[in-house]
Amino acid sequence: MADYKRPLPQPTPETQHFWDGCRDGEIRLQRCKTCNHTYFPPRDFCPACSAREVEVVKASGKATLYSYVINHRPRPDFGEEPHSIAVVQLEEGPRMMTNIVDCPQTPEALELDMPLEVTFEKATDEISLPKFRPAK
Amino acid sequence: MKQKSVAVVGAAETTQMGKIPNQSQLALHADAALNAMADAGLTAKDIDGVATAGDSPVETAHYLGITPTWVDGTSVGGCSFMLHVRHAAAAINEGLCNTVLITHAESGRSRVGARRFSRDPQSQQGQFEVPYGITNPPSMFTIPALRYMKTYGVTEEDVAMVAVIQREWAAKNPRASFRDLITVDDVLNSRMISWPFRLLMCCLVTDGGGALILTSAERAKDFPQKPVYILGTGESVETPMVSQMEDFTTSKAFRVSGKKAFDEAGIKHSDVDHLMIYDAFAHLPIYGLEDLGFCERGEGAAFIRERNTAPGGKLPLNTNGGGLSYMHSGMYGMYALQESVRQMRGIAPAQVPDAKISIAHGVGGMFASSGTIVFSNEAP
Numbered sequence A: 001m002a003d004y005k006r007p008l009p010q011p012t013p014e015t016q017h018f019w020d021g022c023r024d025g026e027i028r029l030q031r032c033k034t035c036n037h038t039y040f041p042p043r044d045f046c047p048a049c050s051a052r053e054v055e056v057v058k059a060s061g062k063a064t065l066y067s068y069v070i071n072h073r074p075r076p077d078f079g080e081e082p083h084s085i086a087v088v089q090l091e092e093g094p095r096m097m098t099n100i101v102d103c104p105q106t107p108e109a110l111e112l113d114m115p116l117e118v119t120f121e122k123a124t125d126e127i128s129l130p131k132f133r134p135a136k
Numbered sequence B: 001m002k003q004k005s006v007a008v009v010g011a012a013e014t015t016q017m018g019k020i021p022n023q024s025q026l027a028l029h030a031d032a033a034l035n036a037m038a039d040a041g042l043t044a045k046d047i048d049g050v051a052t053a054g055d056s057p058v059e060t061a062h063y064l065g066i067t068p069t070w071v072d073g074t075s076v077g078g079c080s081f082m083l084h085v086r087h088a089a090a091a092i093n094e095g096l097c098n099t100v101l102i103t104h105a106e107s108g109r110s111r112v113g114a115r116r117f118s119r120d121p122q123s124q125q126g127q128f129e130v131p132y133g134i135t136n137p138p139s140m141f142t143i144p145a146l147r148y149m150k151t152y153g154v155t156e157e158d159v160a161m162v163a164v165i166q167r168e169w170a171a172k173n174p175r176a177s178f179r180d181l182i183t184v185d186d187v188l189n190s191r192m193i194s195w196p197f198r199l200l201m202c203c204l205v206t207d208g209g210g211a212l213i214l215t216s217a218e219r220a221k222d223f224p225q226k227p228v229y230i231l232g233t234g235e236s237v238e239t240p241m242v243s244q245m246e247d248f249t250t251s252k253a254f255r256v257s258g259k260k261a262f263d264e265a266g267i268k269h270s271d272v273d274h275l276m277i278y279d280a281f282a283h284l285p286i287y288g289l290e291d292l293g294f295c296e297r298g299e300g301a302a303f304i305r306e307r308n309t310a311p312g313g314k315l316p317l318n319t320n321g322g323g324l325s326y327m328h329s330g331m332y333g334m335y336a337l338q339e340s341v342r343q344m345r346g347i348a349p350a351q352v353p354d355a356k357i358s359i360a361h362g363v364g365g366m367f368a369s370s371g372t373i374v375f376s377n378e379a380p
């Protein structure tokens, strides 16, 4: 998909495991070995207790819709129609920004707290973006 | 209390406001600064402290011909000027400088000599928000609102009412960009920008600027204008990514900054005669009223709907018309401060009778940062 027109993330050493996970079809979070806090976005220490001993854990991919907007301003790279920009609450606790896909981009179809599941949108050989769709 | 010994002795906005294609952003900084210096009866030679945000204080100092012994380039978004006031007060008290100039200018609409926004794809926001199509504040600042609305049963009509009431204030202000009264239906029928936000729930995009001059309260009484004293100040930051706010129904930065300012000032909410809450979007005054403690959580929208903040209400709010109707060049905090100073001097177009204490509360980024200043026209 060399023709991917949208802005792409550029991993840093601290986030590489996350983007590798997305490429391989899973969300990788981090968990503190000291206080057990599970967190996102990635960093190589625990934001809750400052400990450096942390591990990478695979998330279930299940989430609920926490909040969103439907962007109506022109974004030709996202198509002609308005599109959702959402924040989802992962089952493990952290929240992340994403788009809700595979459903109409309308207030009626996008109900807060609806169950969602992750799906990965391949942008390049290295980068796949985690998107969420209504849980089946 | 240390902060009580500093006052605003010069305050002014740019000569023109709104659409100014004939001046660059740097020229607008200078225009605001020269107006504030004239207001205080000073020239650049009298200034020994310089602060600005967005642009560099090195550039403004050199452009104006100032040789400072103290500079502050704190740039945390639209509330940066509240933080500059706070830092300047501490610096003056510490003897680092005597007379501080704080400037803001932005060619937000005409984009003459304006900075370009770019988000590094390696930054946290570049990796974890930008790929999902966030463009400008209208598609970011608005994201928490639906969660707030669901939690507290607040409707689109309630949010629209914020814009309606602020237009009532703007109608009293000859410098306001928009002065014609509007209805809730007008707001709900305006163009959809980022559901649930429509055009009239979003701030303006204009050109303009403003500047403040601060010195010790002791020196302040020798200046031509009535001094406006700083009673208390607060600041905080939360997150560079709106998606990582701790709670979408309340701003931690607002709560921390507001409490600090109230505690320093030693005042009660009932002491406050006039309030400015940076309104980049219509939900912000609702969050601000609650997070500053003027309302219980979930009651901000009803407080506005019941006309407590409207002309004639008990807590006049955003009396210049706010970012929604007065002007918004990009970093609006300076204009909130200017309106508080006008109210304390008794010269505001929509003057609150006998107002003695005013608060200007700012937000920066997308709920990223906050600054709060408590002003009074009575010497502490």
Ligand SMILES: [Zn+2]
Pocket: A032, A033, A034, A035, A036, A037, A046, A047, A048, A049, A050, A051
């Ligand atoms: Zn920990």
